[in-house]
Amino acid sequence: MHIVDLILKKRAGNALTKEEIQYLVKNYTNGTIKDYQMSSFLMTLFFQGMNDEEATNLALSMRDSGDVFDLSKINGIKVDKHSTGGVGDKVTLILAPLLAAHGAKVAKMSGRGLGHTGGTIDKLESIPGFKTELSFEDFERQVNEIGLSVIGQSGDVAPADKKLYALRDVTGTVDIIPLIASSIMSKKLASGSDAICLDVKVGSGAFMKTLDEAKKLAKLMVNIGKLAGKKVTAILTSMDEPLGHKIGNGLEVFESIETMNGKGPRDVVEVTTTIGAQLLLDAKIETDFEVAKRKLAKSLHDGKALNKFREMVIAQGGDVSYVDNPSKLITDKTVEVKSTKEGYITKIDALGIGVAASRLGAGRETKEDVIDLKVGLDLHKKIGDKVKVGDVLVTLYVSEKGVEEATELIKKSITIGSKKQDFKLILGTVK
Ligand code: URA
Numbered sequence: 447m448h449i450v451d452l453i454l455k456k457r458a459g460n461a462l463t464k465e466e467i468q469y470l471v472k473n474y475t476n477g478t479i480k481d482y483q484m485s486s487f488l489m490t491l492f493f494q495g496m497n498d499e500e501a502t503n504l505a506l507s508m509r510d511s512g513d514v515f516d517l518s519k520i521n522g523i524k525v526d527k528h529s530t531g532g533v534g535d536k537v538t539l540i541l542a543p544l545l546a547a548h549g550a551k552v553a554k555m556s557g558r559g560l561g562h563t564g565g566t567i568d569k570l571e572s573i574p575g576f577k578t579e580l581s582f583e584d585f586e587r588q589v590n591e592i593g594l595s596v597i598g599q600s601g602d603v604a605p606a607d608k609k610l611y612a613l614r615d616v617t618g619t620v621d622i623i624p625l626i627a628s629s630i631m632s633k634k635l636a637s638g639s640d641a642i643c644l645d646v647k648v649g650s651g652a653f654m655k656t657l658d659e660a661k662k663l664a665k666l667m668v669n670i671g672k673l674a675g676k677k678v679t680a681i682l683t684s685m686d687e688p689l690g691h692k693i694g695n696g697l698e699v700f701e702s703i704e705t706m707n708g709k710g711p712r713d714v715v716e717v718t719t720t721i722g723a724q725l726l727l728d729a730k731i732e733t734d735f736e737v738a739k740r741k742l743a744k745s746l747h748d749g750k751a752l753n754k755f756r757e758m759v760i761a762q763g764g765d766v767s768y769v770d771n772p773s774k775l776i777t778d779k780t781v782e783v784k785s786t787k788e789g790y791i792t793k794i795d796a797l798g799i800g801v802a803a804s805r806l807g808a809g810r811e812t813k814e815d816v817i818d819l820k821v822g823l824d825l826h827k828k829i830g831d832k833v834k835v836g837d838v839l840v841t842l843y844v845s846e847k848g849v850e851e852a853t854e855l856i857k858k859s860i861t862i863g864s865k866k867q868d869f870k871l872i873l874g875t876v877k
Pocket of ligand 1: 611620627630653
């Protein structure tokens with residue numbers, strides 16, 4: 447087999463076989479295929495695409511380039527979720543204990559953030575002492591004992607994807623749907639869960655800007671999952687404004703704890719219980735979606751989810767006084783950004799708000815940056831809300847840096863108009 451033949455075959459619009467895709471992944475990972483050859487191949491995909499079988503073979507070849515976790519020693523159905531990335535997305539922090547409280551097993555490996563805000567692991571580390579690195583044996587034991595554990599990505603998961611992603615990033619080949627789908631699914635399939643729910647974000651703050659694109663991505667990922675023998679579903683949710691109100695690491699843990707105390711923002715509760723209900727059906731713990739959703743919503747009020755979260759914090763060495771008194775998670779130095787206009791909030795650029803939090807120190811610009819876990823912002827108004835001149839739009843939680851820049855970004859990111867705007871959060875389900 448020769449790489450040039452495969453480039454020409456794809457350029458002419460023909461489908462590649464499983465062996466051809468395995469050859470590409472293996473020989474690119476070991477350096478036999480050069481970056482300039484792989485770049486040319488990747489660009490053919492922008493024009494010719496891939497069918498579901500090819501994308502599945504790509505996902506599986508990338509999965510098999512590294513560690514694949516065997517969770518068979520954990521009793522019960524293992525469930526997992528993945529978000530394609532959004533601002534203020536703290537759903538894993540609430541959903542993992544909520545599902546564990548309902549009998550599902552959550553053995554979750556999560557990432558750190560690069561870009562506007564931290565990832566789930568950064569957020570959990572805002573609880574002092576919380577260990578995000580456990581041995582695989584301790585991870586398995588904890589999930590068997592209390593139903594959940596959330597740790598950082600350990601081992602070498604899908605190294606072929608890491609190498610390819612770095613190349614895509616500098617060759618204009620990131621936004622190609624079969625590449626995004628196989629990249630995400632290679633890592634999800636390596637994590638070993640039985641049922642996976644994907645939260646595909648749509649809108650200004652997301653990878654996928656339109657519902658059409660998001661549907662295509664969701665369908666392909668669900669099909670890759672099916673062809674790989676896993677139960678995968680996807681929900682499409684809006685990222686036309688941040689999720690919830692609080693953005694920043696400690697702030698998002700704070701809002702998650704409020705949510706598990708029955709005081710969560712409507713949108714956070716809706717996305718969490720929608721994904722949760724889908725996973726309880728997929729795990730065969732519940733049979734009716736609406737009933738499952740109601741039961742989950744109840745557990746956010748009666749302390750069930752919060753108790754599970756406390757158990758996880760204790761099991762992973764975290765200081766549980768931060769769960770009982772979450773204001774310790776946040777700096778007390780604040781700056782208010784006020785409205786200079788009257789009307790209704792018509793648009794919030796989620797990305798702009800995320801970047802503002804990052805400028806305050808809540809996100810990383812390079813992998814080496816150290817993030818400030820106690821800073822971020824609280825967005826008091828959401829799309830459709832009425833505002834008067836002088837109303838506080840956002841409270842910034844600050845240390846030393848970025849206040850002016852963040853204030854400017856926020857002013858640019860929030861649009862106030864004269865007509866009340868509707869906002870739809872859940873945009874569809876793909877099974
Ligand atoms: N997230 C991933 O993991 N891969 C992509 O290609 C895009 C988003």
